[in-house]
Amino acid sequence: MELSALILLVVFFALLMLNVPISFCIGLATLATMLLSMDLLPALTTLAQRMAGGLNSFALLAIPFFVLSGLLMGRGGIAKRLIECAMALVGALPGGLALVNVMSCMLFGAISGSAVAATSAIGSFMLPEMKKQGYDTSYSAAVTAAAATTGMLIPPSNIMIVYAIASGGVSIAALFVAGYFPGILLGIALMIVCAGYAKVKGYPTGARLPLKLVAQKVAAAIPSLFMIFLVIGGIISGAFTATEAGAIAVVYSFILAVVVYREVKVSELGNILLKSTETTAIVLALIATSAAMSWILSYENIPQTVSQGLLTLSDNPILILLLINIILLIVGAFMDMTPAVLIFTPIFLPVAVELGMSPLHFGIMMILNLSIGLVSPPVGSVLFVACAIAKVRLEQLLKPLLPMYAAMFVVLMLVTYIPAISEWLPSVFGL
Template sequence: MELSALVLLGLFFVLLFMNVPISFCIGLATLATMLLSMDLMPAITTLAQRMAGGLNSFALLAIPFFVLSGLLMGRGGIAKRLIECAMALVGALPGGLAVVNVVSCMLFGAISGSAVAATSAIGSFMLPEMKKQGYDDSYSAAVTAAASTTGLLIPPSNIMIVYAIASGGVSIAALFVAGYLPGILLGLALMIVCAGYAKIKGFPVAARLPLSVVIPKVAAAIPSMLMIVLVIGGIISGAFTATEAGAIAVVYSFVLAVLIYKEVALADLGKILLKSTETTAIVLALIATSAAMSWILSYENIPQSVSAGLLTLSENPILILLLINVILLVVGAFMDMTPAVLIFTPIFLPVAMELGMSPLHFGIMMILNLSIGLISPPVGSVLFVACAVAKVKLEQLLRPLLPMYLAMIAVLLLITYVPAISEWLPQAFGL
């Protein structure tokens, strides 16, 4: 087992640091590990079978649907309307535009399901406005990057679907509902940081807008926010599955972006479909190769050995969960979320369950943990998008991000050790 684990993880990280595409890293490392216990042709056949089997899931159909609906919403003029709505509702709070930025990212991330899309769309509108109010470009970009990760917890979220597959049967509907309180808690923590920064810097507080201005701004954003109600409400009520909800989200996004807002022309649909196909292909390639890796992990009893090893270090669940969080924080700094979830869920989930943690609770903890990796160097994809949008260097973002890292880690620890934050809503809805 020790040799198998060494070959599997060692070769994977060697290839990763050589900038080999990550799905190839996973597939080649898995094949090399299989060759330790079987001949070449059986190994190749087994790899192909496990990859095909990993994609043989009805739930995976939700991913291309939500990717397409997210792209339609992202280009459909949604960001501007959500920002104006947030400005009308919370613009007069301490922290002003920074708090508006956080709320806008929460709303847009929940609709699009993409932290990268939220950073790009919201950042393009908010960063110039924040600069006019005296905010530093690097701080504004840091706020946008950190706040965009809330959309990975507030459903619909593709990474929750990936975790549901990797965990072997956690309800997607339960995961969607479980993400609301942690996502809102994370957003509130970032708002507190923004308010504190504004207080220290002495930024003026905007005047409260009259209802005659607030109501039209909120009304203009309601059609966009209704998608959340439609998708999640339908899933919770049992009217349709998560996959069917994805298809409904595509239809609704099309009507909103093309027919109502008219921000997307029919001629643009070809490019949007091509982009959604590319994104889906990348995700499904990762899922296929990770399914094969999960099989070889199980075949070699690696998760059981890791579980036994961790539990021999200490019998204190607080320390073990802290150690898992530290490992995942390091992993998230070097690896994108999708492969990290697919690879490390079968390794750490048995340990968490041995400690009495439910798969649902562990999933929310893991997603929040790896979300921090999206804004952590050296690989954080959201971090680089924020740098590009704000036209600042990476090192300029790190200092303003420090208090936001602390706020996010504080929320992570709270969610880790208080299961009710993740489990109360699913239990209330009987999921």
């Protein structure tokens, strides 16, 4: 077991450092580990079978639907209306534009389900506006990157669908509902940091708008926000499944972007479909190779060995959960969320259950933890998108991100050790 784990890690990280695409890193590391116990042809056949089996899930059909609806929303003028809504609600508070940035990312993330899309759509509009008002560009980019992670928790979220499959039975509807409180709590924590930072730096406060204008801006965003109620309300009520909800989200976002707002032309739909296909292919390649790696981990009894090792370290649940969080924070800094969830759920979920944590609670903790990895060097994808939009270097973002990292870690600890934050709302709806 020790040799197989060593081979898996060495091959994976060696390929990662050579800048090989991560799905190939996972697949080749899995193949190398298989070759320890079987010949080449059986290993290749097993790898292909496990990759195909990993994609043989009806729930995965929701991912291309939500990807496509997110792209339609991103190009359909949704971001602009959500920003104006957020500006009307919180723009007059200390550090108004930073708070608007956070709230806009929360709202857009809740609609698109993508941290990268939220960073791109909101950042492209907010960063130039914040620069005009005297905000430091690096700080503005840091705010956008950190706030975009809330979209991983506030549903609909593709990573929750992946976790539901990896955990072997957690309800997608329950995960969707469970993400609301932690996602909102994370957004509030970031807004508190932004308000304090604004006071220290002397950033300007926006003008207070008349109540009538506030109502107009909020009303203009209602058609966009209604998708949240349509999708989540339908899932909770049992009117349709998460997969069917994805298809409904595509139809609704198409009507909104093409017919109502008229921001997307029919001639642009081909490019949008192509982009959604590319994104879906990348995600499914990660899922397929990660499923194969999960199988070889189980075949070599690595999850059981890790579980036993962790439980023999201490009988204190607080320390064990802290150690799991630290490991996942390190993993998140080097690995994309999708393979991380598929690979480490079978390893750590049995430990969490042994400690009395529900699979639902663990899932929210894991997703929040790995969301921090999206804005953590060296691999954080959201971090690089923010750098590209702001035209700043990665190291320039790290200093303004430090207090935001602290806020995100505090929220992670609250979610880890207070189960009600994740579990209360699903229990209200009987999920």
